[in-house]
Amino acid sequence: MANNDDQFKKVISHAKEYGYVFQSSEIYDGLSAVYDYAQNGAELKKNIRDYWWKAMVQMHDNIVGIDTAIFMHPTTWKASGHVDAFSDPLIDNKDSKKRYRADVLVEDYCAKIETKIDKEVKKAAKRFGDTFNKDEFIATNGRVLGYQEKIDGILQRLGKSLEAEDLADVKALIEELEIADPLSGSRNWTDVKQFNLMFGTKLGASAETAMDLYLRPETAQGIFVNFLNVQKTGRMKIPFGIAQTGKAFRNEIVARQFIFRMREFEQMEMQFFIKPGTQGKWFEYWKETRMKWHLSLGMGPDNYRFHDHEKLAHYADAATDIEFKFPFGFKELEGIHSRTDFDLKAHENASGKKLQYFDHEENASYTPYVLETSIGLDRMFLAIFSNALEEETLENNTTRTVLKLPAVLAPVKAAVFPLVKKDGLPEVAKQIIEDLKWDFNVFYDEKDAVGKRYRRQDANGTPFCITVDHETLENNTVTIRHRDTMEQSRVKIEDLRDIIKKEVDVKNWLMKMK
Ligand code: ATP
Numbered sequence: 001m002a003n004n005d006d007q008f009k010k011v012i013s014h015a016k017e018y019g020y021v022f023q024s025s026e027i028y029d030g031l032s033a034v035y036d037y038a039q040n041g042a043e044l045k046k047n048i049r050d051y052w053w054k055a056m057v058q059m060h061d062n063i064v065g066i067d068t069a070i071f072m073h074p075t076t077w078k079a080s081g082h083v084d085a086f087s088d089p090l091i092d093n094k095d096s097k098k099r100y101r102a103d104v105l106v107e108d109y110c111a112k113i114e115t116k117i118d119k120e121v122k123k124a125a126k127r128f129g130d131t132f133n134k135d136e137f138i139a140t141n142g143r144v145l146g147y148q149e150k151i152d153g154i155l156q157r158l159g160k161s162l163e164a165e166d167l168a169d170v171k172a173l174i175e176e177l178e179i180a181d182p183l184s185g186s187r188n189w190t191d192v193k194q195f196n197l198m199f200g201t202k203l204g205a206s207a208e209t210a211m212d213l214y215l216r217p218e219t220a221q222g223i224f225v226n227f228l229n230v231q232k233t234g235r236m237k238i239p240f241g242i243a244q245t246g247k248a249f250r251n252e253i254v255a256r257q258f259i260f261r262m263r264e265f266e267q268m269e270m271q272f273f274i275k276p277g278t279q280g281k282w283f284e285y286w287k288e289t290r291m292k293w294h295l296s297l298g299m300g301p302d303n304y305r306f307h308d309h310e311k312l313a314h315y316a317d318a319a320t321d322i323e324f325k326f327p328f329g330f331k332e333l334e335g336i337h338s339r340t341d342f343d344l345k346a347h348e349n350a351s352g353k354k355l356q357y358f359d360h361e362e363n364a365s366y367t368p369y370v371l372e373t374s375i376g377l378d379r380m381f382l383a384i385f386s387n388a389l390e391e392e393t394l395e396n397n398t399t400r401t402v403l404k405l406p407a408v409l410a411p412v413k414a415a416v417f418p419l420v421k422k423d424g425l426p427e428v429a430k431q432i433i434e435d436l437k438w439d440f441n442v443f444y445d446e447k448d449a450v451g452k453r454y455r456r457q458d459a460n461g462t463p464f465c466i467t468v469d470h471e472t473l474e475n476n477t478v479t480i481r482h483r484d485t486m487e488q489s490r491v492k493i494e495d496l497r498d499i500i501k502k503e504v505d506v507k508n509w510l511m512k513m514k
Contacts, residue, residue, distance in 0.1 A: 004327045004328060004329075005327075005328075007327045007386070007389075008258075008327040008328060008386070010389065010391075011258070011327060011382075011385060011386045011389055012258050014389055014401070014403070014459070015041070015258075015385060018040060018403070018459060018460050018461075019038040019039045019040045019041065020037070020038055020040050020041035020044065020385065021035050021036070021037060021038060021041050021258075021259060022035065022036045022037075022038050023035060023036070024036050032255060032263070033252060033255030033256075033261065033262050033263045034262060034263055034264055035258075035259050035262060035378075039411075040411040040412070040460065040461075041381070041411075043411030043412070043441060044381060044384070044385070044405070044409060044410070044411050044461075045266075045377060045378075045381055047408070047409040047410075047411070048377060048380050048381060048384065048409055049245050049266075049268065049377055050506070051297075051408065051409060051506060051509070051510075052245070052268045052293075052375070052377075052380075053065060053243070053245065053268075054506055054510065055293050055510055055513065056241070056243050056268075056270050056373075057243050059510065060241065062236070062237070062239065062240040062241060063240065063241035063242070063243055063270065063272075064230060064234055064236070064240075064241070064242060064243070065242075065243045065244060066222070066223065066226060066230060066242055066243075066244050067244055067245075067246065068219070068222025068223070068225075068226060068244060068246070069222065070215060070216050070246070070247055070249075071203065071213055071215075071216075072213075072214075072216060072221060072222065072225070074211065074212060074213055074214065075350050075351070076221050076225060076347070077198065077214050077217075077221070078350065079346040079347050079349070079350035079351075080221050080224075080315075080343060080346060080347075081315065081342075081346065082198060082214075082217060083196075083198075086196060086197055086198060086217060087194040087195050087196045087197060088101050088103070088194070088195055088197060088252075088253055089101065089102040089103055089162065089167055089170055089192045089193070089194060089195075090102065090192070090193055090194075090195045090253045091105065091170075091171065091174065091189050091190060091191075091192045091193075092189070092190040093181040093184065093186055093188060093189060093190075094186070094188040094189065094190060095181070095184055095186035095188045096181050096183055096184035096186055098181060098183055098184070099253055099254070100181075100253070100254055101253050101254050102167075102170050102171070102174060102192045103158060103162060103170070104254060105174060105179050106154060106155075106158050106170075106173060106174065106177070106179070107155075107158075108182075109154070109177055109179050110151045110154055110155060111329055111330075113147050113150055113151050114147075114151065114329075116147055117138070117144050117147050117148065120141065120143055120144050120147075121134060121137060121138065121144070124137050124141070154173070154177070155310055156310060157169070157173060158170065158173060158310075159309075159310030160310075161173065163312075167191065167192040167193070167194070168191070168192075170192045171189065171191055171192045174189060174192075175187070175189070195251075195253055196251075197217060197250040197251050197252065197253075198214045198215070198217050198249075198250070198251070199214060199215040199217075199249045199250075199251055199263075200212060200213070200214055201213050201214070201215060215249035216247075216248055216249065217248055217249060217250050218248050218267060218269070218374070219244050219245070219246045219248055219267045219269045220269050220271060220343070220372060220374065221343070222244065222246075223242045223243075223244060223269070223271045224271065224343045224344060224347055224355075224370075225347055226242070227242070227271075227273065227344060227355055227368075228353075228354075228355055230242050231273075231357065236273075238273055238274060238275055238357055238359065238368055239272060239273060239274045239275070239278075239282070240272070240273055241270050241271065241272040241273070242270070242271050242273075243268075243269065243270040243271075244268075244269060244270075245266060245267065245268045245269075245377065246266065246267065247264060247265070247266055247267075248264075248265055248266070248267050249263065249264050249265075250263060250265075251263060257328065258382065259378040259379070259381060259382050260326065260328075260331065260378075260379060260382055262378055265376055265377070265378045265379075266376070266377040266378060267374060267375070267376055267377065268374075268375050268376075268377050268380075269372065269373070269374045269375075270372070270373045270374075271339075271370050271371075271372050272286065272370065272371040272372070272373075273357070273368040273369075273370055274368060274369050274370070274371060275359070275366070275368065275369070276341065276366060276367075276368070276369045277369075278369070279317065279318070279338045279340070279369050279371060280318075282338075282371045283318050283320075283336065283338050283371060286336050286371055286373050287306065287320060287336055289513075290322060290334060290336060290373050290375075291304065291306075291322060292512075292513040293513060294322065294324075294333075294334075295512070295513075296509055296510060296512040296513045297384070297406045297408075297409070297509070298406055298512075299383070299384070299387050299406075302325070303324055303325045303383075303387065304322060304323065304324060304325075304333075305322075305323050305330060306320050306321070306322060306323070307320065307321045307323050307330075307332070308320045309321070313337070315337075315339045315340065315342035315343060316337045316338055316339055316340070316342075317338050317339075317340050318337075318338040319335065319336065319337045319338065320335075320336050321333070321334065321335050321336075322334040322335075322336070322375075324379075324383045326382065326383065326386060327386050332379075333375065333376070333379050333380065333383055334373065334374065334375035334376075334380075335372070335373075335374045335375075336371070336372070336373050336374075337371070337372045337374070338369070338370075338371055338372075339369075339370040339371070339372050340369055340370070341367040341368065341369050341370070343370065344356075344367050344368065344370070345367055348367070355367065384405060384406065384409060385403075385405070388403045388404045388405045388406075388461060389401070389402075389403055389404075390402050390403075390404060400455055400458055401455075401458065401459045402458040402459065402483065402484070403458070403459055403460060403461035404461070404483070404484055405461040405463075406509070407463040407503045407504045408504050408505070408506055408508075408509040410461045410462060410463050410504070411441060411460075411461065411462075412441050412442065412443045412457075412460065412461075412462045413440040413441055413442060413462070413463060413464065413500055413504050414436060414440060414442050414443070414462065414463070414464040414465070414466055414496075414500055415442070415443045415444070415445055415453070415457045415462050415464070415465050415466070416429045416430075416432050416433050416436070416442060416443070416444055416445075416465075416466045416467075416468070417429060417444075417445055417446065417450055417453050417465065417466070417467045417468065418446055418467075418468045419450055419467055419468060419469040419470070421446050423470065423473070424473060425468050425469065425470070425472070425473075426446055428468045428472055428473070429444060429446070429466075429468040430444060432466060432468065432478070432493060432496065435496075435497070436496065436497065436500070439497060439500075439501065440500060440504065443457075443462065445457075450467060453465070454481060454486075457483070458483055461483075462483060463482070463483045463484075463500075463503060463504065464480055464481065464482065464483070464499075464500055464503075465480070465481040465483075466478050466479070466480050466481075466496065467479040467481070471490075472493070476492060476493050476494070477490050477491060477492055477493065478490070478491065478493055478496070479491075480496070480499060
């Protein structure tokens with residue numbers, strides 16, 4: 001694909017054209033940073049959620065799943081620190097009147113320096129050929145080291161000033177780096193201000209008695225306030241985890257990257273309750289385990305990296321992001337946070353209810369520490385979808401658009417075609433659909449030439465196409481075609497279920513985590 005911008009545009013238009021993602025309320029010109037999942041998108045999203053749930057809940061004896069309400073008592077958000085501290089530093093450009101996140105402007109500046117490093121690496125790789133050692137080059141090349149030092153210096157200063165709430169220094173940094181408005185090129189900036197990201201709403205019928213509420217900005221707090229209920233009713237012993245998936249809402253300042261940053265999105269979170277003092281060990285454990293989950297989907301280790309936080313959130317004593325190489329560069333996909341006992345203690349203080357665990361082995365009560373894994377379902381969707389979309393040049397110099405979704409997540413597992421619309425072939429194809437639909441989401445198509453139907457399914461991400469032809473009537477065999485290799489083979493109808501199952505079975509994919 002030509003360049004990253006073009007590729008991202010293709011991703012967005014492909015997502016619409018093939019029924020994956022639509023702009024919300026499109027007939028009214030849409031709503032900014034709000035999206036709807038269409039017929040295929042809803043399936044893909046559900047499959048990603050199930051893949052996460054199975055790995056986190058079903059495969060761990062000591063993790064259970066819950067589903068808490070979006071509305072929570074307003075004190076929750078005071079206690080959790082969100083009312084006072086859940087804000088982003090914003091800056092306006094006085095000329096263009098555009099609003100930006102000040103930290104993102106600085107981070108994007110650093111990302112540009114990073115592309116310079118990439119260029120140096122590429123140049124050197126070309127020059128040295130097979131003998132090129134990338135790690136050694138990065139560790140020793142003077143120019144690369146200079147760039148890296150600059151990035152580290154900038155990010156350290158940004159982290160420090162944000163932590164100290166020194167917003168004047170964040171502005172000074174933007175001015176010193178001569179960062180311009182990416183749209184207008186102007187450097188005429190306002191001061192940096194904090195902007196709270198929570199959406200407020202009201203509960204109750206009359207204006208006088210209505211209660212001010214927030215739409216939850218994360219699902220985690222629903223887990224914390226239920227910690228003791230789950231621990232007691234589930235007889236959970238530390239270490240144990242509580243997981244949930246669900247909607248979260250944030251009034252994001254800048255939201256222009258399709259489903260990467262939305263105002264209404266879905267999270268998949270797990271809070272792991274542990275003995276204080278063991279957080280270092282569990283932090284490493286969950287870093288490794290979550291990375292294995294990502295790698296099990298086969299998108300390749302080069303697409304992921306860890307990014308340890310310089311600036312820690314108000315609740316954390318260690319934090320890292322799993323970043324993914326999106327079409328617009330490496331960006332956060334998942335956060336792994338060591339949250340200490342901040343949340344449980346805060347809710348204990350605010351509610352006056354004890355949220356402690358009695359440890360029978362120690363014969364003592366304590367407030368557990370918490371390790372959190374938090375991934376955005378929509379971001380995971382974007383990672384998978386954008387990575388899967390390819391424009392392939394074939395041997396005969398024609399191109400095909402193919403969506404190489406991991407088969408386990410593909411919305412439709414197999415499409416079944418009669419070669420022609422007569423001679424009893426549609427009836428046989430429909431019978432195959434009837435048999436397979438107990439196990440898989442399958443699709444029947446009889447329109448257009450079979451080659452065209454193959455291409456439609458390639459672009460839709462369907463791993464298998466099954467074609468019924470005249471030979472089928474003689475010996476009960478069909479052609480099965482694989483999306484990625486386009487290889488075709490003749491198989492018995494009775495074997496179809498097992499052939500498909502082998503490729504799409506969650507177990508076979510999750511086993512790769514072992
Ligand atoms: P960012 O720095 O990108 O704003 P964050 O650090 O605020 O993200 P967390 O609060 O750690 O994010 O949320 C956990 C996960 O939820 C993120 O890793 C991301 O995948 C997802 N997420 C957060 N905000 C959004 C959003 N506005 N739209 C979609 N997904 C989001």
